[in-house]
Amino acid sequence: MKIIEQIKAPIYNEMEVFEEKFSSSLKSKVSLLNRINHFIVRRKGKQIRPILILLIAKILGTINEKTYRAASAIELLHTATLVHDDIVDNSFQRRNFLSINALWKNKIAVLVGDFLYSKVLLLTVNNNDFDLLKTISDAIKEMSEGELLQIEKARNLDIKEEVYYKIIEQKTAALISACCVVAAQSVNASDKEIDKIRQFGILIGIAFQIKDDIFDYTKDKIGKPTGIDIKDRKITLPLIYTLNKVGEKEKRSIINIIKNSNKKRKNINKIIEIVKKEGGLNYAIYKMKKLQKESLEILYSLPKNTARDSLELLTNHIINRDI
Secondary structure, rough: OOOOHHHHHHHHHHHHHHHHHHHHHHOOOHHHHHHHHHHHHHOOOHHHHHHHHHHHHHHHOOOOOHHHHHHHHHHHHHHHHHHHHHOOOOEEEEEOOOOOHHHHHHHHHHHHHHHHHHHHHHHHHHHOOHHHHHHHHHHHHHHHHHOOOHHHHOOOOOOOOOOOOOOOHHHHHHHHHHHHHHHHOOOOOOOHHHHHHHHHHHHHHHHHHHHHHHHHOOOOOOOOOOOOOOOOOOHHHHHHHHHHOHHHHHHHHHHHHHHHOOOHHHHHHHHHHHHHHOHHHHHHHHHHHHHHHHHHHHHOOOOHHHHHHHHHHHHHHHOOOOO
């Protein structure tokens, strides 16, 4: 059995219900939009976020209609960000499918993303789920600020580790943490449980991003070429560690190579070798596993049931995944 199927086992029936409700939440009176939405549903990924929400809800209480709305709202938000990200990145593929902007061009893709955001608002407001709306709105703000902070810092390629954590806590961990919080809110968890599960989400969200950073320096087949973050001048933990470790002369040399890395593949390979040699990759692995341990300590403090066992599997999958 595939690991994702194992993880979904305690919520198998609930996931089927979720998928029906999510598809229903996408419906529109515009036929073009319905065709695009059908395309979105058909090319679904691993659905990590709704799985996370349903598992946490089942650990802390009983899955209910508000839980399904929370899962649908988060999946709508996540899908909207992917649609807009593909436009910004000028990317024409997503999970080995053509992206929406590749098939229907940028103008339509922007409007589809806006439609999905509006559905998040309506799904929560129409059901008076204002606590969910507040959590989701905070996540959107954090994600936007994180992306802009990353762009600002990427210009000079000189960043401290604490700034890196701030960036990824905002741009990646904020949404994972929001998944955890809305799940807890949907089952009327206590403030103490909500705070605990929020911290769990931040830890696994940061670990998730560090794993993505590590992929950029490995030769695993992960759906994107090795070194793509280097080429795009994205700041990653292995690179930060290396830049802060080497002398000033070598640091300037590395930065200069990165600035010209889009011209020659051999420059990217050279950076990868330097990072590995200086211990940047091993350092990132160490930090990721430390976060994994801390998140599991929080998880073990929650009520034990089959859903918690699956959430433990999911936490470990985030660290051990090969894509």
